[in-house]
Amino acid sequence: MKHISRLGTLLAFLTLVSHAFAQPYPTNTISLVVPFAAGSGTDAVARVVAKKLAERLKQPVVVDNKAGANGQIAALFVAKAKPDGYTLLMTTNTTHSANPSLVSNLKYDPIKDFTPIARIGELPFALVVNQNDSAKTLREWIESAKRNPGKFSYATPNSTSLVTSETIKRIAKLDIVGVPYKSSPQALTDLVGGTVQMYVVDLGSGMGMIKAGTVRVLGVTTKEPLPSFPNIPPIAKEVPGFDLTSWNGVFGPAGTPKAIVDRLSTDIQAVLQDKEVQDSLNKLGFEIWPSKSPEDFSKYVSDQLAHWSSLIRQAGIRPE
Numbered sequence: 001m002k003h004i005s006r007l008g009t010l011l012a013f014l015t016l017v018s019h020a021f022a023q024p025y026p027t028n029t030i031s032l033v034v035p036f037a038a039g040s041g042t043d044a045v046a047r048v049v050a051k052k053l054a055e056r057l058k059q060p061v062v063v064d065n066k067a068g069a070n071g072q073i074a075a076l077f078v079a080k081a082k083p084d085g086y087t088l089l090m091t092t093n094t095t096h097s098a099n100p101s102l103v104s105n106l107k108y109d110p111i112k113d114f115t116p117i118a119r120i121g122e123l124p125f126a127l128v129v130n131q132n133d134s135a136k137t138l139r140e141w142i143e144s145a146k147r148n149p150g151k152f153s154y155a156t157p158n159s160t161s162l163v164t165s166e167t168i169k170r171i172a173k174l175d176i177v178g179v180p181y182k183s184s185p186q187a188l189t190d191l192v193g194g195t196v197q198m199y200v201v202d203l204g205s206g207m208g209m210i211k212a213g214t215v216r217v218l219g220v221t222t223k224e225p226l227p228s229f230p231n232i233p234p235i236a237k238e239v240p241g242f243d244l245t246s247w248n249g250v251f252g253p254a255g256t257p258k259a260i261v262d263r264l265s266t267d268i269q270a271v272l273q274d275k276e277v278q279d280s281l282n283k284l285g286f287e288i289w290p291s292k293s294p295e296d297f298s299k300y301v302s303d304q305l306a307h308w309s310s311l312i313r314q315a316g317i318r319p320e
Contacts, residue, residue, distance in 0.1 A: 025085055025263060026057050026059045028059065028086055029060040029061075029086070030053075030057070030059060030060070030062070030085070030086050030088060031062055031064045032046055032049075032062065032063050032064065032090055032250075033064045033066055033077060033088065033090070034046045034067075034074065034089075034090055034091075035067065035071035035091050035094065035095055036065070036183060036184065037067040037182065037184070037185060039183070039185040039205055040067075040157075040183055040185065040202070040204065040205050041123050041184065041203065041205045041206075041246075041284065042090060042123075043063065043204075044204045044205065044284050045090070045120060045123070045248055045281060045284065045286055046063045046090045048277055048281055048284075049090070049277065050062070050063050052276070053267060053268065053271050056267045056270060057267060067182055067183055068182055070094060070099060070102065070158070070159065071094045071099065072106070072107065072108070074089060074091065074095070075089065075091065075095040075096075075108050075110075076108050078251065080253070081253045083115070083253040083254065083256040083257070084256070084260075085252060085260035085261075085263075085264065088250055088251065088264075089114070089250065089251045089252070090250050091248070091249065091251065092123070092246050092248050093159060093246050093247050093304060093308055094246075096114070096249075096251075096301055096304070096305065097110075097159070097247075097305050097307070097309075098159030098162075098163065098308045098312065100305065100309065101309045102159065102162070102317065102319055102320070103320065104320060110301070110305060111302065114251040114252065114253065114254055115251060115252040115253065115254055115255065115256040115261055116249065116251055116294055116298040117249070117250045117251055117252055117256075117264050117265055117268070117297070118264065118269065118290060118291055118294065118297055119247060119249040119289065119290060119296075119300060120248045120250065120268070120272065120288070120290065121247070121272075121281070121287050121289040122245045122246065122248065122286070122287045122289055123245070123246045123247075123248055123287070124202075124203055124222050124226055124245050124246075125160050125161070125164065125201060125220070125221040125244070125246060126203060126206060126210070126217045126219065126220045126221070126229070126232070127164070127200050127217070127218050127220070127221070127235060128191065128198070128199055128201055128206060128210065128215040128217050129141060129191070129198055129199075129215065129216050130191055130192060130194060130197070130216070131213055131214055131215055131216050133197070135218065137233075138218040138233070138235065138237070138238045139238055141198065141218055142174065142238065145174045145197075146173075146174060149175035150175050150177070152174075152177070153176060153179050153195075153196045153197055153198075154176055154177070154178055154198040154199060155181050155190065155191060155198075155199040156178050156179065156180050156181065156187075157180070157182060157184050157186070157187045158184070158202070158246075160202070160221070160245075161187075161199065162178065162317070163244065163308070163311055163315055163317065164200040164221055164244055165198070166178070166315040166317050167239065167242065167244075167314070167315045168235065168238075168239055168242075170315055170316050172239070179195075184202060184205040185205060187201070188205065188206060188209055188215070191215060192215065199215075200221065203228070203285025203286070204284040207228075207283070207285050217229060219232065219233060219234060219235040219237070219238070220232055220233075220235065221235055221244045222234055222244075222245055223242075226285070228285050244311070247304060248286075249291070250268060261294050262294065265297075269290050272288050
């Protein structure tokens with residue numbers, strides 16, 4: 001009788017365990033970790049996507065900002081999280097393309113420690129100066145910087161700002177000083193206040209000040225003019241061959257089950273087809289460019305890692 005009782009208890013336990021594993025994903029709140037501060041371009045994109053994704057998944061999707069260390073804090077947090085689909089990372093080229101060449105002792109591997117889920121799109125950047133700056137074009141600003149060696153500085157809260165600024169500095173042979181920042185909003189505040197003289201800002205966080213006329217756009221990082229700024233010339237006009245933008249995508253920790261990855265990829269694709277989402281992201285200057293599949297995104301991430309490594313070497317930036 002004791003054996004029968006124990007067998008019954010074991011069967012009941014196994015039934016409960018089986019039922020728990022059979023529950024469809026998701027059943028709890030999902031954390032969407034962002035490596036930059038509230039008010040940044042990536043944060044703005046994450047909040048638009050999270051709202052609609054929550055509606056499709058029928059579970060809350062909460063944006064969790066873990067800014068600092070050029071995205072390393074957030075990336076490491078997600079890399080160490082349980083791979084169950086409840087801790088995701090919405091990040092950019094900073095953590096997964098640039099940091100391996102910028103950080104000498106990076107504590108995570110952008111390929112081995114993550115499961116690519118979906119690319120969201122690209123966020124163009126613009127070179128801006130204070131509205132009171134005498135320069136009306138990038139050429140004028142470069143000439144002014146040459147006349148004032150060591151007196152101009154530029155903000156670098158992310159890899160795109162850093163690599164763009166350093167590339168311009170090298171090619172134009174400028175003596176200007178980089179100032180690292182934790183977040184884009186603070187960099188913009190200091191640009192307006194005169195603490196720094198130039199900032200290559202993502203349109204997601206800079207569009208408001210640009211439209212308000214608080215800062216002046218002198219160039220865009222894309223090879224061709226942007227629809228939102230058709231009269232602003234690309235930086236490539238003064239820096240031949242220059243073409244740089246920031247990609248954005250969602251990852252899970254390494255080992256995230258394929259069924260969960262496929263479910264998230266499918267739902268994110270659907271979210272990006274939503275007219276309300278498209279309108280909201282377009283207002284940020286964000287260009288939607290979803291991946292075809294998790295495998296497609298995985299290949300893109302590997303390709304971008306090689307591309308950015310080359311850009312950083314060419315810019316003469318050494319890891320710190």
